[in-house]
Amino acid sequence: MTVEITGVDVDLGGRPVLRGVTATAREGRWLAVIGPNGAGKSTLLKAVMGLLPHTGLITVGGRPVRDLAPRDRARVLAYAPQSPLLPPDMTVHEYALLGRTPYIPYWGRESARDTETARAVLDRLDLTALAARPLERLSGGERQRVVLARALTQQAPVLLLDEPTTALDLGHQQQVLELVDRLRRDDGLTVVSTLHDLTLAAQYADDLLLMSGGTAVAAGSPGEVLTEDLVTRHFGARVTIGAGPAGRPVVHLRRPTG
Amino acid sequence: MRKGVVFAGAAVVLAACMTAGLMVGAAGLPLKGVVLALADRLPFVSAHSGLTPLETGVLFELRLPRVLLGAMVGGLLAVAGAGYQGVFRNPLADPYLLGAAAGAGLTVTLVIVAVGDGAAVPLAAFCGAAGGVLLAYGLGHTATRGGGTATLVLAGVAVTSFLTAIQTFLQQLKVEELQRVYAWILGDVGGGWEQVAMCAPYAVVAAAILLLHGRLLDVLSVGDDEASALGVRAGRVRLVVLVAASLATAAAVSAGGLIGFVGVVVPHAVRRLAGGSYRVVLPLSLLAGGAFLVTADLIARTVLAPAELPIGVVTAFVGAPFFVTILRATRKVET
Numbered sequence: 001m002t003v004e005i006t007g008v009d010v011d012l013g014g015r016p017v018l019r020g021v022t023a024t025a026r027e028g029r030w031l032a033v034i035g036p037n038g039a040g041k042s043t044l045l046k047a048v049m050g051l052l053p054h055t056g057l058i059t060v061g062g063r064p065v066r067d068l069a070p071r072d073r074a075r076v077l078a079y080a081p082q083s084p085l086l087p088p089d090m091t092v093h094e095y096a097l098l099g100r101t102p103y104i105p106y107w108g109r110e111s112a113r114d115t116e117t118a119r120a121v122l123d124r125l126d127l128t129a130l131a132a133r134p135l136e137r138l139s140g141g142e143r144q145r146v147v148l149a150r151a152l153t154q155q156a157p158v159l160l161l162d163e164p165t166t167a168l169d170l171g172h173q174q175q176v177l178e179l180v181d182r183l184r185r186d187d188g189l190t191v192v193s194t195l196h197d198l199t200l201a202a203q204y205a206d207d208l209l210l211m212s213g214g215t216a217v218a219a220g221s222p223g224e225v226l227t228e229d230l231v232t233r234h235f236g237a238r239v240t241i242g243a244g245p246a247g248r249p250v251v252h253l254r255r256p257t258g
Numbered sequence: 259m260r261k262g263v264v265f266a267g268a269a270v271v272l273a274a275c276m277t278a279g280l281m282v283g284a285a286g287l288p289l290k291g292v293v294l295a296l297a298d299r300l301p302f303v304s305a306h307s308g309l310t311p312l313e314t315g316v317l318f319e320l321r322l323p324r325v326l327l328g329a330m331v332g333g334l335l336a337v338a339g340a341g342y343q344g345v346f347r348n349p350l351a352d353p354y355l356l357g358a359a360a361g362a363g364l365t366v367t368l369v370i371v372a373v374g375d376g377a378a379v380p381l382a383a384f385c386g387a388a389g390g391v392l393l394a395y396g397l398g399h400t401a402t403r404g405g406g407t408a409t410l411v412l413a414g415v416a417v418t419s420f421l422t423a424i425q426t427f428l429q430q431l432k433v434e435e436l437q438r439v440y441a442w443i444l445g446d447v448g449g450g451w452e453q454v455a456m457c458a459p460y461a462v463v464a465a466a467i468l469l470l471h472g473r474l475l476d477v478l479s480v481g482d483d484e485a486s487a488l489g490v491r492a493g494r495v496r497l498v499v500l501v502a503a504s505l506a507t508a509a510a511v512s513a514g515g516l517i518g519f520v521g522v523v524v525p526h527a528v529r530r531l532a533g534g535s536y537r538v539v540l541p542l543s544l545l546a547g548g549a550f551l552v553t554a555d556l557i558a559r560t561v562l563a564p565a566e567l568p569i570g571v572v573t574a575f576v577g578a579p580f581f582v583t584i585l586r587a588t589r590k591v592e593t
Contacts, residue, residue, distance in 0.1 A: 074489030
């Protein structure tokens with residue numbers, strides 16, 4: 001399902017946070033939202049999720065997000081926040097099962113099929129051995145996979161991931177991003193994620209959206225967006241952009257010589 | 259499977275505590291007599307209990323309503339506490355500590371002083387309970403944006419002191435009502451069948467609503483943004499649970515007075531035993547809260563016999579040290 005963002009403004013507490021943002025996440029592709037701190041990346045994701053009031057138009061599969069009832073919205077969009085709240089004594093299986101919430105009526109309870117779906121997702125993410133473990137006893141990498149499992153259990157065609165690699169070491173960053181990419185290809189998911197590591201974003205995303213000061217300043221393929229000029233201008237960093245694997249750019253920090 | 263065992267265990271404990279509550283007192287009743295006398299009252303069952311008419315009177319007019327009221331009040335306070343804890347995502351939330359009980363206490367005193375007690379008591383208690391919680395929540399929320407776990411409780415304590423002060427003032431204005439109000443405040447489940455009948459409908463409605471929200475409270479426990487992203491209207495769920503918990507508090511307070519700590523001790527112990535899912539915590543708290551208060555009442559009327567200790571004193575004796583333990587545990591999680 002394609003996500004179209006057209007001329008979106010968001011104000012938080014009377015302060016403009018997003019101004020006239022336009023972007024497209026095409027079906028089955030990975031759009032990475034990059035930009036300096038405070039650029040409005042997370043806000044954009046929350047607006048797409050329908051968690052923040054916005055003006056302008058955000059559509060998913062052609063339907064405006066704001067017109068969708070909460071449960072219908074949760075069936076097309078799954079969202080994993082940057083620092084998810086994990087109830088310490090909830091088990092991995094119970095947590096994954098929360099992803100079925102949009103399919104359960106208000107007074108209802110999970111069906112056997114919901115339980116089975118959650119179990120299958122855990123199996124797919126190699127989490128079956130951890131199913132009965134409370135969330136407080138997971139490592140950082142396991143937590144991130146469990147949050148992903150919860151989002152996948154939602155079986156939504158669009159996955160919104162806010163900084164999925166925060167606080168992970170290099171190996172676990174790679175593991176999580178590879179996993180997301182595999183799921184995207186296998187299930188034809190549309191992925192929209194914020195990523196602070198530019199090289200990682202360039203390696204995994206099909207398209208990049210560079211945001212700065214609440215506006216979208218560049219969009220396109222990694223090669224088009226990650227130019228020395230744009231990175232210097234919006235991040236205030238001195239960098240050299242080299243060629244990496246598969247022609248995707250690699251960003252190196254350059255120390256001022258002098 | 260394991261869940262079933264835990265529930266059966268809790269039901270057995272509750273039944274055992276209630277039976278002990280029926281047997282023990284100024285006049286001890288034999289177990290066999292109590293069981294047979296109760297069985298005799300069941301439809302299609304006829305049994306000879308061997309109890310004297312006086313003993314039968316004690317059992318059915320004093321002990322049974324007292325034990326039922328104790329179980330009801332304890333269950334309500336515990337399930338209301340668990341409900342508040344889910345709404346505020348705060349393991350220290352409790353009808354007493356949140357100002358709900360004090361709010362109910364104030365409005366009930368107002369009603370007793372102004373119109374004498376009667377049918378208006380439960381409604382007044384409900385308004386007072388809801389008002390107390392909202393006041394504590396508002397205060398805690400403005401004090402620190404978002405509010406930590408301890409802030410809400412501090413605000414609740416402030417609200418409780420304030421409302422109790424007004425209540426004391428009212429009480430002193432009407433000295434002739436003093437004794438009645440005072441006895442009620444300290445907590446007492448000896449109200450007889452009249453109180454049982456008054457409390458029961460509210461108890462059933464409030465407990466049913468709370469138990470049916472276990473799944474949604476589990477969803478809320480991952481945070482409002484994620485709950486919304488999962489298609490749940492977090493605000494509406496909160497409001498419904500808040501109203502139901504306040505109704506439960508009101509029913510408990512109008513029948514039993516101000517009894518502290520049940521709502522925080524029982525759900526916490528339940529979590530330790532059976533995990534944190536509200537689908538388990540809510541019904542188990544209902545059962546365990548009943549058992550806890552029946553036992554507390556048993557202690558209250560036997561340790562200083564023939565004098566009776568207010569039941570709130572017994573719960574505070576157990577509850578306060580427990581509270582400190584929970585506070586330490588939550589601090590560890592937060593830092």
